[in-house]
Amino acid sequence: MIPNTRPPVQLAGAERAAEPRVMATVETAFPGDRRPRRTWERWSIPISLAFGLGLWWLVVVVTGLPKFVLPTPPEVLLRLLDYWPAGQLQLHFEATIVEALIGGVAGVLFGLVSGYALAKSEIAEKLVGPYLVASQSVPVVAFTPMLILWFGTGLASKAIVCAVIVFFPMTINTMVGLRSVDRGLIEVMQTFRADRWQILRLIEAPAALPNVFGGLKVSGTLSILGAVVGEFVGAKRGLGFLVNYAAFQLDTPLMFVGLFCLVALGVTVFSLITLAERRALRWRTRGHD
Amino acid sequence: MSAVLELRDVAFTYGRGVLATAAIGGLSLQVASGEIVGLVGPSGCGKTTILKLIAGLLQADTGSVLVNGSGSQGVHSDVGYIFQDPRLLPWRTVIDNVMLPLQVQRVSRPQARLTAERALQVVGLRDTEDRYPAELSGGMRQRVAIARALTYNPGILLMDEPFASLDALSRERLNMEMLGLRRATGKTMLFVTHSIPEAVLMGDRVLVLSQRPATVLHEVHVDLGPDRTPRTQDSPEFTRLTAAVREGLSYAGSYADGESEAG
Numbered sequence: 001m002i003p004n005t006r007p008p009v010q011l012a013g014a015e016r017a018a019e020p021r022v023m024a025t026v027e028t029a030f031p032g033d034r035r036p037r038r039t040w041e042r043w044s045i046p047i048s049l050a051f052g053l054g055l056w057w058l059v060v061v062v063t064g065l066p067k068f069v070l071p072t073p074p075e076v077l078l079r080l081l082d083y084w085p086a087g088q089l090q091l092h093f094e095a096t097i098v099e100a101l102i103g104g105v106a107g108v109l110f111g112l113v114s115g116y117a118l119a120k121s122e123i124a125e126k127l128v129g130p131y132l133v134a135s136q137s138v139p140v141v142a143f144t145p146m147l148i149l150w151f152g153t154g155l156a157s158k159a160i161v162c163a164v165i166v167f168f169p170m171t172i173n174t175m176v177g178l179r180s181v182d183r184g185l186i187e188v189m190q191t192f193r194a195d196r197w198q199i200l201r202l203i204e205a206p207a208a209l210p211n212v213f214g215g216l217k218v219s220g221t222l223s224i225l226g227a228v229v230g231e232f233v234g235a236k237r238g239l240g241f242l243v244n245y246a247a248f249q250l251d252t253p254l255m256f257v258g259l260f261c262l263v264a265l266g267v268t269v270f271s272l273i274t275l276a277e278r279r280a281l282r283w284r285t286r287g288h289d
Numbered sequence: 290m291s292a293v294l295e296l297r298d299v300a301f302t303y304g305r306g307v308l309a310t311a312a313i314g315g316l317s318l319q320v321a322s323g324e325i326v327g328l329v330g331p332s333g334c335g336k337t338t339i340l341k342l343i344a345g346l347l348q349a350d351t352g353s354v355l356v357n358g359s360g361s362q363g364v365h366s367d368v369g370y371i372f373q374d375p376r377l378l379p380w381r382t383v384i385d386n387v388m389l390p391l392q393v394q395r396v397s398r399p400q401a402r403l404t405a406e407r408a409l410q411v412v413g414l415r416d417t418e419d420r421y422p423a424e425l426s427g428g429m430r431q432r433v434a435i436a437r438a439l440t441y442n443p444g445i446l447l448m449d450e451p452f453a454s455l456d457a458l459s460r461e462r463l464n465m466e467m468l469g470l471r472r473a474t475g476k477t478m479l480f481v482t483h484s485i486p487e488a489v490l491m492g493d494r495v496l497v498l499s500q501r502p503a504t505v506l507h508e509v510h511v512d513l514g515p516d517r518t519p520r521t522q523d524s525p526e527f528t529r530l531t532a533a534v535r536e537g538l539s540y541a542g543s544y545a546d547g548e549s550e551a552g
Contacts, residue, residue, distance in 0.1 A: 191370040
């Protein structure tokens with residue numbers, strides 16, 4: 001038999017790093033339940049948003065903070081309406097999306113491949129493991145200047161930052177997913193004389209999919225983070241650049257505009273991945289209700 | 290009838306060095322075409338290992354395993370395996386699970402579907418096609434596993450305590466279904482069981498294995514004819530045969546599975 005008695009994860013330190021709290025809250029925040037929603041539940045998000053905005057406004061009114069420290073919600077909205085027609089915001093948006101998308105997809109693909117290699121080969125794990133852990137113990141911000149120096153202030157350097165950040169959680173999640181595959185199912189495939197590729201396609205890939213989606217959810221938000229970090233260090237465009245630029249100008253309302261754009265982007269990406277996950281893993285919610 | 294399955298002096302050891310455990314030692318047996326043979330033996334005596342050696346999931350250290358007269362490396366195409374647990378793919382519907390072996394053989398989807406539907410008909414599960422394994426009872430899942438083995442369509446079916454996790458009634462029904470299957474298709478079956486009544490009810494022959502390393506200690510011919518019903522178990526002949534098997538087992542050493550006698 002193929003020996004597979006080693007513990008599921010050997011990169012002990014790495015594993016801890018790979019499971020940011022995000023993942024746990026992701027699962028609890030979006031359970032796959034389909035029970036009918038009550039009326040107040042349907043309004044929960046608008047109510048919560050309104051409450052948050054109200055509190056923010058109240059703080060400004062009560063404390064009398066100046067606009068350049070903390071603007072009120074309407075001031076931010078006015079700045080957005082004022083800034084929008086110039087067409088700059090769209091360009092910044094586009095830059096960040098393209099960087100995060102290209103870098104994120106590249107990081108995900110590399111992560112899938114290396115996760116497979118690590119799950120399948122002990123030698124690969126021994127050789128690559130230390131680099132993975134090392135890359136994770138250095139904050140991204142610390143080596144971003146170097147990437148800017150090498151690859152310029154354009155798209156390439158940011159995409160690389162994104163790819164580097166995304167690579168690690170994708171690798172670990174893919175590896176853990178593949179290691180958790182039920183040996184019994186692989187044995188079944190062997191009795192049907194399936195080849196290695198068929199076992200990967202028909203058993204290992206679908207079995208690892210829940211973990212891979214866990215990695216994807218983290219990767220989505222991390223990828224945007226990577227783009228913003230890159231833009232902070234050196235860029236001429238992007239939402240991160242906008243926030244940084246506005247901060248230097250003490251144009252705090254514009255800074256908030258940039259921040260809200262990032263929030264919107266992050267939430268959209270996360271929701272899209274969650275939606276895809278629900279579709280792909282529909283079988284998990286069937287038969288349990 | 291000729292032997293479609295033959296083990297000659299087969300030995301197999303797990304592990305190496307001080308950890309080596311001899312599971313099978315000099316085991317020989319023959320199974321004729323269309324015959325149903327039950328394997329019983331003390332717990333942990335290596336029954337599963339024997340089935341895995343025949344299936345080609347394990348390779349014998351010495352001796353030869355002949356399927357249809359020829360030995361081979363790897364898994365033999367004429368051998369199907371039904372595991373103790375159903376081992377269904379939880380992300381696939383019943384019909385897609387049953388189609389799996391045909392998908393591996395690259396049979397076209399419409400044709401595979403037709404074959405799978407027929408197999409589900411045989412095990413009486415046509416109306417659960419589009420459900421997921423998690424939506425089925427244990428007995429239904431095991432039937433899906435049987436249907437899956439049927440679409441693979443091997444001449445020889447190996448079954449490793451296939452009904453051990455089921456209640457007595459479902460178990461009896463499936464026993465009868467397997468006998469009906471043999472009548473309809475003439476398949477050869479070799480099954481492992483902990484239950485002496487099950488071995489006698491289904492088997493044409495029951496082989497009693499020794500403690501590890503396993504060899505065949507004792508052989509009981511079951512002359513109950515091909516047409517058996519659950520009521521067969523009430524006949525004096527049946528009682529005599531189960532007693533014979535139990536007697537053989539007591540020679541085999543500690544017979545530790547008292548509870549399974551009830552099954």
